[in-house]
Amino acid sequence: MKILLYDNSGHPFQVQLSRALAMRGYQVLHIYSAAFQTPKGKLVKTNEDPKTFFIKGLKLSSPFKKYSFLKRWIQENQFGKLVVNEIKNYNPDVLIASNVPLDTLKHVQSYCAKNRIRLVFWVQDFYGIAIKNILKKKLSVLGSLIGNYYIRLEANLLNKSDFIVLITHHFIDVLKQMSVKNKKFTVIPNWAPLDELSVVNKKNDWSISNNLEDKFCFMYTGTLGLKHRPELLLNLAVQFQNYPDVIVVVISEGLGADWLSKKKEEYSLKNLLIMNFQPYELLSSIMGSADVLISILEKDA
Incomplete structure (x- = not known):
């Protein structure tokens, strides 16, 4: 077949x-x-x-x-x-x-x-x-x-x-x-391909290359449209902008990420790191670098 x-x-x-x-x-x-x-x-x-x-x-x-x-x-x-x-x-x-x-x-x-x-x-x-x-x-x-x-x-x-x-x-x-x-x-509920992921240390090649290994890292990765309320991530970064060891990492592309990039400049947020989508094979290292993984749940999103 x-x-x-x-x-x-x-x-x-x-x-x-x-x-x-x-x-x-x-x-x-x-x-x-x-x-x-x-x-x-x-x-x-x-x-x-x-x-x-x-x-x-x-x-x-x-x-x-x-x-x-x-x-x-x-x-x-x-x-x-x-x-x-x-x-x-x-x-x-x-x-x-x-x-x-x-x-x-x-x-x-x-x-x-x-x-x-x-x-x-x-x-x-x-x-x-x-x-x-x-x-x-x-x-x-x-x-x-x-x-x-x-x-x-x-x-x-x-x-x-x-x-x-x-x-x-x-x-x-x-x-x-x-x-x-x-x-x-x-x-049939959706599932995660767990056999393609592994548990890794926070200090890994990806976190080191992005200077995240010694930071407390809030991380959002995924689709981010305006309907997903990117202002929530902005507010999080603003709340911790005076904490040098805390960083908010957003891995996404499109309107939401573009909006966040403009607000980062407007607010001079050095603790907000916005990155393009990363290769899938790096996902374990990316998630392992996070101390807190963020999910945004909205009725319309």
Whole structure:
């Protein structure tokens, strides 16, 4: 059996699943968006990987415009056609879709339906609801109308899927609210690829190279949009700015990190270190360098 797992984000545990399926004898192609700005997993084939495992990053010729609604809509439709070309070339029996924008997924679903490729919709979030919540704040009635369109599109894609994987039982109620009739679903919570991580000392090559080995380190690493309230990290740095042995480390990219960089200059915060996403193979050393790991939990994030 040939399986194509398309995780647009390129996150760690999805590619771990692809590797596990390949180790069980399936031929697996794992594809992802190389241009999407988010933490990535182990997306390079190694000598230890089975011969039936393949991986490929896709990107458009122009940079991805995440924060421009019109340009993003155009690019996500273009990317859908790019993914369909990969599906045509690989010709899988089953396609698993995770973290895929709806305008991209509609092209994927249409091709799979026409060519008898089984589609598994692995639901990490409900994009239609998120789009409506964002756009109605910016565009009022028009934003709500656009959001309702995407909710209907997502419900249609869910109904046409051959199987649905939800990450929490709470999503079952959302399916009902969206009037999704498809009953072919199961719940599998997300997991962390713990076998790819190890416990390391705070004093390691990464912490030494960044002068963190002797600091008390608060650390946030991951996606950081404005909706994640980066001002919380700013406030933390401000509170400890007169403590020379305390530092706040933020590893991220995009609007939230850019906003923090400007505020760092504005407040002259020497104890706020902002870094780009780091290579996945350094994750154990990065987490080992932290004294406190920060998670920001917001209802809309």
